[in-house]
Amino acid sequence: MNLKELYQEIILEHGKNPRNLRKTEGFNKDAKGNNPLCGDNVHVYLKLNGQKIVEDASFEGSGCAISMASASIMTDLIKGKNEHEAKEIVQDFLGMIKENPELKSEYLSEDEKTKLMCLSGVKQYPMRVKCATLSWHTMVSAFDENIEEVKTEN
Amino acid sequence: MKIDQIKKEFPIFDEKIHNNDLVYLDSANSSQKPKVVVDRINDFYTKQFSNVGRSVHYLAVAATNLYENTRTSVQKYINAKDKNEIVFTKGATEALNLVANTLGQSYLQEGDEVLITELEHHSNYVPWHFLRKSKNIKINFAEINEEGEITLDEIEKKITPKTKLISITHLSNVTGAILPVKEITQLAHTKGIIVVVDGCQGAPHLKLDMQDLDCDFYAISCHKMYGPTGLGVLYGKKKWLEELPPYQGGGGMINEVKKDRISYGELPNKYEAGTMATAQVIAFDQSIKFLESIGIENVMSHEADLVEYGQELLQKNNSVKLIGNPKNKGGVLSFTIEGVHPHDIATILDEDGVAIRAGHHCCQILHDKLNIPASARASVGIYNTKDDLDQLNNSINNCKKIFNL
Numbered sequence A: 001m002n003l004k005e006l007y008q009e010i011i012l013e014h015g016k017n018p019r020n021l022r023k024t025e026g027f028n029k030d031a032k033g034n035n036p037l038c039g040d041n042v043h044v045y046l047k048l049n050g051q052k053i054v055e056d057a058s059f060e061g062s063g064c065a066i067s068m069a070s071a072s073i074m075t076d077l078i079k080g081k082n083e084h085e086a087k088e089i090v091q092d093f094l095g096m097i098k099e100n101p102e103l104k105s106e107y108l109s110e111d112e113k114t115k116l117m118c119l120s121g122v123k124q125y126p127m128r129v130k131c132a133t134l135s136w137h138t139m140v141s142a143f144d145e146n147i148e149e150v151k152t153e154n
Numbered sequence B: 001m002k003i004d005q006i007k008k009e010f011p012i013f014d015e016k017i018h019n020n021d022l023v024y025l026d027s028a029n030s031s032q033k034p035k036v037v038v039d040r041i042n043d044f045y046t047k048q049f050s051n052v053g054r055s056v057h058y059l060a061v062a063a064t065n066l067y068e069n070t071r072t073s074v075q076k077y078i079n080a081k082d083k084n085e086i087v088f089t090k091g092a093t094e095a096l097n098l099v100a101n102t103l104g105q106s107y108l109q110e111g112d113e114v115l116i117t118e119l120e121h122h123s124n125y126v127p128w129h130f131l132r133k134s135k136n137i138k139i140n141f142a143e144i145n146e147e148g149e150i151t152l153d154e155i156e157k158k159i160t161p162k163t164k165l166i167s168i169t170h171l172s173n174v175t176g177a178i179l180p181v182k183e184i185t186q187l188a189h190t191k192g193i194i195v196v197v198d199g200c201q202g203a204p205h206l207k208l209d210m211q212d213l214d215c216d217f218y219a220i221s222c223h224k225m226y227g228p229t230g231l232g233v234l235y236g237k238k239k240w241l242e243e244l245p246p247y248q249g250g251g252g253m254i255n256e257v258k259k260d261r262i263s264y265g266e267l268p269n270k271y272e273a274g275t276m277a278t279a280q281v282i283a284f285d286q287s288i289k290f291l292e293s294i295g296i297e298n299v300m301s302h303e304a305d306l307v308e309y310g311q312e313l314l315q316k317n318n319s320v321k322l323i324g325n326p327k328n329k330g331g332v333l334s335f336t337i338e339g340v341h342p343h344d345i346a347t348i349l350d351e352d353g354v355a356i357r358a359g360h361h362c363c364q365i366l367h368d369k370l371n372i373p374a375s376a377r378a379s380v381g382i383y384n385t386k387d388d389l390d391q392l393n394n395s396i397n398n399c400k401k402i403f404n405l
């Protein structure tokens, strides 16, 4: 176990000053997620343009440093991607958080991969994995236009 | 037994957590188990096991006697008038559901009001909510004051002519407030109102005397009382338990079963349908004996010392904010740290072997009222020491350092 790996500077910084913590004006997709066990909640907003590319992504909610940083980094790097790319990135991220040593997606730049890998310390803390993944599941739900709230029990 | 010897009686403290000694501050969630309780479960299964109350063979008779011995021990421990006022359940949650369900079947009517408080655990709210749905009863909430207490005045203010029942916690599992249950009961009874007490946090830490408290029902969680999981106790006044209908149907709770009619068994069998948590009941006798060997007065003064010490430490620690400041407080220290979410606090403390709880502690109503999504909670038991609280404080400081506070 290594707290330093979990709470890297970049995570603390994003946790403290989350990017895109707001509600996108004119969003056309959104979904809510919550973590009934801990009371964390998140609302993800997406604005897709005519070419189905994410023009803006944002979120509202509250949670621990891990969940806030994760949502912050996610909403930053999803901009400019289309639905297919975004969903593949989600799968890649979920795989990495649970077991894979690295990220593989061709849709992520080296820089983006480095940023996301800051969250890899969560792997060693099984109880905290759901904190890191809540906003990602919620984003998929927004793309799929699920009305039901995402729960992190699964 | 000397207080400083107590930790040795709990085998879990021989374990290392991330290479550190265990500092267990989560007893409000569930307490650790003394060796006598663990051994008793093992012994029963190894040498004495049989189902109770159903066969006439040697083992069955012996097991039935042991099972009933615990009932008598509980009766004496809580000073209930009658042994048959003690019903075993699967936990305090089931005890509260039993009360709400049976009162809902035969006593509460549409439009009746039930008064609970903002401090209640979900298990003392959701069962009443079921009746709100099925019977159209109304639920009112007594509100906390600045200190996180529920006063007798507030209860009095919230009673209406339609109030039929008051269901309250004895000791808040978040603010630690000890409610004036005896006074509330006196007041309620002058108005013909039934009183149900969620005694989960009261039973392990306070002196219990049912005849003195005079409440109508009292729910106990055995796993918080140095006993096994899967077990609770419902104390109910005999007149209620005799009058109310059964809760669950099945073997053991019947008198006579015919194709066209069924009659139910006498107390306490009436409320103990099916095979019960036999080994747990039998082992719980050891929990009571263990508490008796220390003496509840000693438990109370030891824990009061700990809370006072812990409260002072945390009050002095800037950026730590304690939740509630009740005059009459049990062994619960809930807090927040400005700039650090409770989950992060709990993860960081865990690394040092300090076990606390983070979240809403099954009290969402209270956290909404306090306008916080979650809190961190350190709660004490008989095995804790001032060193444990020093370690808590040190680990909180480490947490602040990691977060650059």
Ligand SMILES: Cc1ncc(COP(=O)(O)O)c(C=O)c1O
Pocket (backbone or CB within 6 Å): B028, B029, B090, B091, B092, B093, B094, B121, B123, B124, B169, B172, B173, B198, B200, B201, B220, B221, B222, B223, B231, B232, B362
């Ligand atoms: C105040 C309170 N009420 C009820 C419960 C539920 O008790 P049990 O786990 O025995 O069902 C708890 C325990 O979490 C509690 O703290």
